[in-house]
Amino acid sequence: MIRRFQAVLFVVLLVASAVMGVVLWQLRERAHMRLIAGEDSAPTNAPLVTPAEQATLLVASDADNSLLAQVQSLPLPQDPGTRARIVLGKLLDIYAAPDAAHPVPGGAGSIAQVFLLPATDSAPGAQPAVKPASLSKAAQSSGPLLAVVNLTGSFAAGHPSGLATETLTVLSICATLHANLPRVTQVRFLVDGAERPTLAGHADLTRTYLASQAAPTEGEHP
Amino acid sequence: MRWTKLGLRPFFWALFVLAAAATLAAAQSPPAPAARFVVVLDAAHGGDDSGGRLKSGQSEKAFTLALSVRLRSLLAARGISVVTTRESDAAVDPNRRAEIANHANAQACLSLHASETGAGIHLFASSLAPSAPARFAAWKTAQSAWVTRSLSLAGVLNSALQHAGMGVTLDRTALPVVDSMTCPALAVEIAPERGPGKQVKSALEDPGYQSRVASALAAALLQWRSEARQP
Numbered sequence: 092m093i094r095r096f097q098a099v100l101f102v103v104l105l106v107a108s109a110v111m112g113v114v115l116w117q118l119r120e121r122a123h124m125r126l127i128a129g130e131d132s133a134p135t136n137a138p139l140v141t142p143a144e145q146a147t148l149l150v151a152s153d154a155d156n157s158l159l160a161q162v163q164s165l166p167l168p169q170d171p172g173t174r175a176r177i178v179l180g181k182l183l184d185i186y187a188a189p190d191a192a193h194p195v196p197g198g199a200g201s202i203a204q205v206f207l208l209p210a211t212d213s214a215p216g217a218q219p220a221v222k223p224a225s226l227s228k229a230a231q232s233s234g235p236l237l238a239v240v241n242l243t244g245s246f247a248a249g250h251p252s253g254l255a256t257e258t259l260t261v262l263s264i265c266a267t268l269h270a271n272l273p274r275v276t277q278v279r280f281l282v283d284g285a286e287r288p289t290l291a292g293h294a295d296l297t298r299t300y301l302a303s304q305a306a307p308t309e310g311e312h313p
Numbered sequence: 314m315r316w317t318k319l320g321l322r323p324f325f326w327a328l329f330v331l332a333a334a335a336t337l338a339a340a341q342s343p344p345a346p347a348a349r350f351v352v353v354l355d356a357a358h359g360g361d362d363s364g365g366r367l368k369s370g371q372s373e374k375a376f377t378l379a380l381s382v383r384l385r386s387l388l389a390a391r392g393i394s395v396v397t398t399r400e401s402d403a404a405v406d407p408n409r410r411a412e413i414a415n416h417a418n419a420q421a422c423l424s425l426h427a428s429e430t431g432a433g434i435h436l437f438a439s440s441l442a443p444s445a446p447a448r449f450a451a452w453k454t455a456q457s458a459w460v461t462r463s464l465s466l467a468g469v470l471n472s473a474l475q476h477a478g479m480g481v482t483l484d485r486t487a488l489p490v491v492d493s494m495t496c497p498a499l500a501v502e503i504a505p506e507r508g509p510g511k512q513v514k515s516a517l518e519d520p521g522y523q524s525r526v527a528s529a530l531a532a533a534l535l536q537w538r539s540e541a542r543q544p
Contacts, residue, residue, distance in 0.1 A: 153431050154511065156482040252365030252373065253428025254502045255435045258486040288489075292364050292373075293426065295487040298453075304440070 141166040148182045149266035151193035151259035158263055160270070161185075171272055175205040175238060178271050179264060183246075186260075193259055194251070201246035203283070205268075210235040210277045235276040237299070238268050244283040250291040257294035269302035278302050350538050351394045353414040353422040355490060356381035357500075360404025368429055369518035374402065376427040376517060380503065380527060384425075387531035393538065408452075411493035415455075420541055421466055421534055422498040424490050427517055432507035433480025434526065436470055437500040438463045439492050440485040455495050462497040469540055470499065473533030479526070480506065501530070 144167045149158040165181055167174050180199030185191060187198035250257065265278045280296040281287070287296050356377040358364035364373025378399065385395045396417040398410040414422045428435075441457040450458060467483055474481045491498045503526055506515035515522035 156431060156435065156484055251428075251430055253430045253504075254426050254437055254486060254488065254500055255428060255482070255484065255504070256430040258437070258484065292358070292362065293486075293488065295489050295492075297489075298487055300487070 141168050143167075146178050146181065147267070147270040148178065148185065149263045149270060150182065150185055151263040153193050153256060153259065156255055156259065158259070158266055171236075172205050172207050175207070175268055175272055175275070176202050178267060179205065179240065182263065182267050193256070193263075195246075195256075195260060196249040197243070197246040201243050203241040203243050204239075205241070206239040207272075207275070208237045208239060210237040234274070236272070236274045237277040237279065238272070238275045238302070239279050239281060240264060240268075241281045241284055247282045247287065247290055252291040252293065254293045257290045257292075261290065261294050261296075261300065265300045265302045275302050349394055350392075350541070351396060351417050351419040352388055352534055353396045353398070353417050353419040353494075353496065354381045354384055355398040355410050355414065355422065355424040357424055357426045357490075359399050359402055362404060364426070365428055367427065367517050369516070371518060373427045376503075377425040378402065380425050380427075380523065383523065383527040384530055387527055388534060391531065391535055393534065407490045408493065410490050411452075411455075414494045414496055414498070417496075419496045421537055422491075422494050422496040423530070424488065424498070424500040426500060426502040428502050428504050429517065431482070431502075431504040432511075433482065433504060434474055434529075435482050435484060435502040435504060436467045436474075437484050437486040437488065437491070437502065438467050439498070440487050441492060450495065452493055453489070454492060456492045456498060459495060459497055463499060466497040466537055467499055469537045470501075470530075470533040473536045474529050477525070477529035477532060479529050 143164045146163050146165045146167060148161045148163055150161045151158055163181060165177060167177060179202045183195065183201050184198050186193050186195040250260065261280070268275045268278055278300045282296070290296055358374035358377060362374065364377070366372060367376060381397055385397060388395050396413065396419065398413050399405045439456040439460055441454055441460055443460040444457040446458040456463065471481050471483055486500065488500050491500050503517065505513045505517055506522060508514045
């Protein structure tokens with residue numbers, strides 16, 4: 092048997108809870124309105140639009156094992172590293188498109204980073220010794236550059252296996268970098284930030300590629 | 314001092330007759346046997362390394378092993394000594410493959426691959442720049458002294474394969490096994506035979522196509538042997 096004062100107390104607490112709920116809801120609405128009122132959605136600065144530039148992509152074709160130059164208009168920033176990443180992203184977007192002449196899944200997101208370092212004259216396979224502090228200065232200098240292309244693991248895992256197809260991917264990346272950044276003379280590859288023996292079982296990723304040799308001359312295969 | 318005074322004239326004439334007889338015998342004897350012609354067949358991948366997956370579901374390692382065995386029989390039947398880097402589904406380190414090839418002192422080394430991409434037969438020579446032969450060569454670039462010979466081998470194989478009706482593409486690549494070989498070396502990648510419009514005329518799993526490829530490669534290597542033996 093519930094006593095009378097307990098019933099009254101229960102009703103009072105129930106009413107108090109309901110009132111507190113209503114008050115909290117109103118406070119939340121007021122705070123929300125204050126936030127909206129405080130935001131100034133009017134544009135204060137003009138958006139930075141990078142001007143479109145002509146970029147030359149060396150697009151691979153499995154049909155005849157060749158690289159064909161294709162000129163595209165792309166918004167390219169001034170920073171060489173970002174520029175290289177955008178150009179290579181566009182190249183891999185072409186490969187990821189349906190009915191591509193060199194089908195490779197992944198697209199632009201497969202290029203994690205592109206680092207530009209001062210190139211050394213060391214033998215193929217040797218690692219250049221560069222201090223981290225000098226990395227940002229490397230792109231500003233006028234000497235030849237080594238591009239380190241960091242690919243994602245999913246790109247390597249999804250790449251079709253084969254000597255011809257892997258070689259074409261590597262050479263088209265090297266040739267495209269050299270075509271758009273002529274100071275890039277050497278290219279090395281990483282996958283998820285680490286060295287990997289091959290791209291998908293065949294093409295050697297442990298060596299330094301000479302970018303100028305990857306570019307085909309007129310009418311020739313790479 | 315005079316020969317006649319010493320009484321050595323008969324000895325001199327005997328020596329002269331012996332030398333003439335030896336020269337005559339040498340001229341009439343059969344020619345010395347030619348140096349042994351050895352071909353190294355490297356069936357790529359093996360063991361845990363399956364290589365690519367073909368459309369039939371077969372792995373690249375199984376395809377290359379089958380092609381290696383078939384090609385070895387064809388070459389052996391034509392009197393060519395064959396050394397293989399693997400005879401079973403075993404993992405063989407790339408350096409070990411190159412060691413086997415280098416110890417064989419071979420006149421041709423072929424690294425066999427297969428892929429569903431592209432068409433016909435892809436011949437790859439090393440992308441290393443040619444260099445002069447040296448007594449000691451760096452392991453990773455040992456092929457550089459042989460690149461010129463490898464390109465000649467590619468030319469001969471290209472002609473012979475095209476003569477056999479095969480579509481051939483020539484290219485250069487960086488393949489560690491080939492880059493460490495000290496012999497005329499090529500990577501040979503077999504792809505499906507395609508007609509116009511990229512449709513497959515002969516798939517990799519087609520036994521007839523496999524047989525034609527093996528026969529064409531054997532004929533090409535015979536051509537290379539005959540060219541290698543020409544002075």
